[in-house]
Amino acid sequence: xxxxxxxxxxxxxxxxxxxxxxxxxxxxxxxxxxxxxxxxxxxxxxxxxxxxxxxxxxxxxxxxxxxxxxxxxxxxxxxxxxxxxxxxxxxxxxxxxxxxxxxxxxxxxxxxxxxxxxxxxxxxxxxxxxxxxxxxxxxxxxxxxxxxxxxxxxxxxxxxxxxxxxxxxxxxxxxxxxxxxxxxxxxxxxxxxxxxxxxxxxxxxxxxxxxxxxxxxxxxxxxxxxxxxxxxxxxxxxxxxxxxxxxxxxxxxxxxxxxxxxxxxxxxxxxxxxxxxxxxxxxxxxxxxxxxxxxxxxxxxxxxxxxxxxxxxxxxxxxxxxxxxxxxxxxxxxxxxxxxxxxxxxxxxxxxxxxxxxxxxxxxxxxxxxxxxxxx
Numbered sequence: 001x002x003x004x005x006x007x008x009x010x011x012x013x014x015x016x017x018x019x020x021x022x023x024x025x026x027x028x029x030x031x032x033x034x035x036x037x038x039x040x041x042x043x044x045x046x047x048x049x050x051x052x053x054x055x056x057x058x059x060x061x062x063x064x065x066x067x068x069x070x071x072x073x074x075x076x077x078x079x080x081x082x083x084x085x086x087x088x089x090x091x092x093x094x095x096x097x098x099x100x101x102x103x104x105x106x107x108x109x110x111x112x113x114x115x116x117x118x119x120x121x122x123x124x125x126x127x128x129x130x131x132x133x134x135x136x137x138x139x140x141x142x143x144x145x146x147x148x149x150x151x152x153x154x155x156x157x158x159x160x161x162x163x164x165x166x167x168x169x170x171x172x173x174x175x176x177x178x179x180x181x182x183x184x185x186x187x188x189x190x191x192x193x194x195x196x197x198x199x200x201x202x203x204x205x206x207x208x209x210x211x212x213x214x215x216x217x218x219x220x221x222x223x224x225x226x227x228x229x230x231x232x233x234x235x236x237x238x239x240x241x242x243x244x245x246x247x248x249x250x251x252x253x254x255x256x257x258x259x260x261x262x263x264x265x266x267x268x269x270x271x272x273x274x275x276x277x278x279x280x281x282x283x284x285x286x287x288x289x290x291x292x293x294x295x296x297x298x299x300x301x302x303x304x305x306x307x308x309x310x311x312x313x314x315x316x317x318x319x320x321x322x323x324x325x326x327x328x329x330x331x332x333x334x335x336x337x338x339x340x341x342x343x344x345x346x347x348x349x350x351x352x353x354x355x356x357x358x359x360x361x362x363x364x365x366x367x368x369x370x371x372x373x374x375x376x
Contacts, residue, residue: 028055029085031078032103032140036132042123049125049133052081053141054088054102066174066365067101067144068358069134071154071161074113074238078106097355098362101143105129111255112241113157115182116165117277121244121255126165130172148368151361152176156308156338157241160184160279163300167279170293175364177299177357180310180338182242184300185280185320186271188312190222194258194271201226201264213307213337226261246277280317287324298328299360301353303336310338 023031030053039047056065072080081104091097107113111122118124138144150173154162159181166176183189191209192200201223203209212220229237235244235254243255247270250256258274259266275281283290298321302314311332318330333345342353349356 023052023079023082026085028057028089029053029081030055030141032137034133034136036128038124038128038132047123049128050078050106051133051137052078052104052106053137054081054085054104055141056092056099056101057089059142061142063099064149064369065100065143066149066151066361067103067134067138068361069103069105069150069152069162069173071105071107071116071152071158073154073156073158074241075108076158077108078104080104098358100358100362100365101138101141103137107158107161109241109244110236111244112236112238113161113245114241115157115161115245117161117168117245119245120249121247126168129165130169134172147172147174148372149365150174151364153178153357153361154181155179155341156310157182157238159300163279163298164277166297167282167290167294170290170297173297174368175297175299175361177301177360179301179353179357180303180306180341181300181314183310183313185313185316186274186278187280188316191309191312192222192266194266194274198266199264200259200266211308213305213309216305223264230261246274248273280313280320283317283324284320287326291324291326295327296364298326299331300329301331301333301341303333303338303341305335305337307338 025031032053033048033050035046035048088097088102092099107116114122114125116125116129118126144150152162152166152173159178162176163178163181163184166173186194190211208221210218211222211225226239229239243257247256256270258270300314302311304311314330321328333348344350344352
């Protein structure tokens with residue numbers, strides 16, 4: 001629970017999210033929202049977790065279906081379920097989309113995408129999801145209920161979130177299919193080695209660190225991106241949201257910045273604390289324990305020309321996991337960027353990346369069911 005002083009400071013950054021259009025439910029589209037005791041205690045105010053849920057049509061009593069938990073990228077919300085309902089339901093009716101419960105989680109927050117991590121600043125979102133929300137949702141819709149029926153996917157910040165949840169709660173989830181995740185190894189945090197570099201704006205040779213690609217050409221540096229973000233407000237943007245998730249809380253009650261936004265100078269103390277969320281570091285350090293829990297559960301997909309240069313950290317992750325003997329699949333789509341990753345690929349996913357992900361989830365569930373039903 002936050003102290004009164006820190007609560008007062010952080011609460012100034014947490015105005016209520018702007019009103020949204022009504023979430024109109026149908027037979028196959030539901031809004032599911034539950035108050036979180038853990039988050040409410042942390043913030044000393046009522047806090048909830050919510051999701052948009054797409055149900056299989058004509059769901060039969062006793063029919064066992066797995067759950068696909070999907071986490072949006074920065075700026076999205078659970079309302080992605082509204083956009084996806086028709087396509088998913090028609091696909092399930094036609095037999096081209098696996099029958100699953102498609103749950104679109106909401107990770108938007110006034111401090112930015114909270115990434116479902118347990119954070120000094122945002123609160124215990126991961127613990128609240130796994131102990132309070134997911135079990136109740138699955139019981140309510142008569143689905144899931146076990147790790148081998150509970151799968152994750154997500155894109156960008158949602159890609160990081162899904163991989164994080166699988167690694168942080170390896171026995172709770174049955175596998176992740178993470179796409180273009182935010183930096184999964186902080187030795188390449190969008191081009192910055194936060195442990196070795198002195199500055200987030202320039203590399204050790206003094207050259208500006210590029211961030212944004214457009215049509216394969218560098219279009220914006222990290223410094224330019226950050227300045228543009230701060231021109232709008234001093235919290236809640238993409239880079240500031242990383243501070244809210246990964247950093248300790250400062251004496252002023254606000255998240256401590258990884259780097260000085262005026263000069264780019266990296267705070268070595270803050271960088272060291274970020275190791276607690278460095279997925280690559282966690283896997284390398286704890287592989288002996290995590291290996292049996294993560295067998296068959298790690299899949300990452302990314303383009304070699306990612307718009308925000310997120311592929312670098314995935315190369316590090318691929319090489320480390322290979323050296324550790326992991327069966328993880330780290331798939332690179334040559335020439336693809338952050339936005340066109342899902343489009344059909346002649347070899348990797350001829351009918352699109354999402355159909356491949358959904359089929360593999362359902363196949364993993366069916367294989368687990370067959371194993372459980374086989375004679376001992």
